Amino acid sequence: MIRLIMPADYHLHTPLCRHATGWPVDYAQRALALGLPEIGFSDHSPMPALFDDWRMLDEELPRYFAVVDEARAVCPGLPIRLGLEVDWLEGGQSWIEALSQRAPWDYLIGSVHYLGDWNFDNPAETARFSNYGIGEAWDRYWHLFAQAARSGFFDIMAHPDLVKKFKHRPPGDLARYYEPAVQACLDAGVAIEINTAGLFKPVAEIYPAPGFLRLAAAAGIPLTINSDAHAPEEVGRAFPEALALAAGCGFTQLARFQQRYRTLVPLD
Numbered sequence: 001m002i003r004l005i006m007p008a009d010y011h012l013h014t015p016l017c018r019h020a021t022g023w024p025v026d027y028a029q030r031a032l033a034l035g036l037p038e039i040g041f042s043d044h045s046p047m048p049a050l051f052d053d054w055r056m057l058d059e060e061l062p063r064y065f066a067v068v069d070e071a072r073a074v075c076p077g078l079p080i081r082l083g084l085e086v087d088w089l090e091g092g093q094s095w096i097e098a099l100s101q102r103a104p105w106d107y108l109i110g111s112v113h114y115l116g117d118w119n120f121d122n123p124a125e126t127a128r129f130s131n132y133g134i135g136e137a138w139d140r141y142w143h144l145f146a147q148a149a150r151s152g153f154f155d156i157m158a159h160p161d162l163v164k165k166f167k168h169r170p171p172g173d174l175a176r177y178y179e180p181a182v183q184a185c186l187d188a189g190v191a192i193e194i195n196t197a198g199l200f201k202p203v204a205e206i207y208p209a210p211g212f213l214r215l216a217a218a219a220g221i222p223l224t225i226n227s228d229a230h231a232p233e234e235v236g237r238a239f240p241e242a243l244a245l246a247a248g249c250g251f252t253q254l255a256r257f258q259q260r261y262r263t264l265v266p267l268d
């Protein structure tokens with residue numbers, strides 16, 4: 001008999017980020033219906049000043065804690081963790097340091113969505129790929145990814161090859177990008193995620209590519225499997241595919257987080 005142990009889904013958003021629907025209680029009820037053992041919220045973190053229009057404001061952090069607590073109250077049988085998806089920006093270290101002190105986070109997820117002032121994964125800003133050049137965008141992206149992993153601020157690195165979102169990929173063996181990124185995660189003791197949202201973006205592939213995952217598994221990088229849900233019906237989306245991908249690339253365990261301590265559970 002095949003016993004499928006579902007992963008925890010640690011990358012869930014809330015309407016506070018202005019581009020998600022459904023409150024944490026709705027995500028939690030969906031997770032219970034799917035049989036997920038645990039979930040966690042990691043909405044887009046506030047910035048010190050008005051920065052873009054797709055994140056909570058700093059003064060909304062207490063509301064974020066309240067809506068996560070509400071889900072915990074409604075679904076007492078489901079462990080619900082508190083995290084944040086934090087943008088890595090060069091020079092942003094002191095803000096991230098301050099943010100990390102503002103709540104008893106279970107984990108912080110580090111994301112690279114910006115190359116300088118360019119929000120490269122925003123569909124409204126894809127024209128800049130042609131100004132920048134695909135090779136230059138990839139070089140810069142992976143440099144920032146490794147820098148973020150090494151920063152020590154994050155427990156999990158998000159959607160590792162997000163730069164492929166709109167199918168922009170340089171020619172040749174992409175291991176030259178993956179190897180330094182995996183090395184940075186290894187050196188810093190940071191986990192990664194398999195993020196299934198990429199399946200539903202123009203690239204129509206899970207993040208990251210199997211080539212990245214094989215290197216990460218061989219290096220012993222801890223793994224999480226997350227949906228990056230921006231709506232309750234997206235919780236746990238494509239998890240059977242993600243589990244098969246993880247196992248096929250050599251992973252045997254999944255990481256769980258509580259109060260920024262990591263534990264490992266068997267993959268099957």
Ligand code: ZN
Nearest residue numbers: 013019044230
């Ligand atoms: Zn989002």
Ligand code: FE
Nearest residue numbers: 111113158159
């Ligand atoms: Fe993201």
Ligand code: FE
Nearest residue numbers: 011013085228
């Ligand atoms: Fe996200």
Ligand code: ZN
Nearest residue numbers: 085111158228
């Ligand atoms: Zn994300």
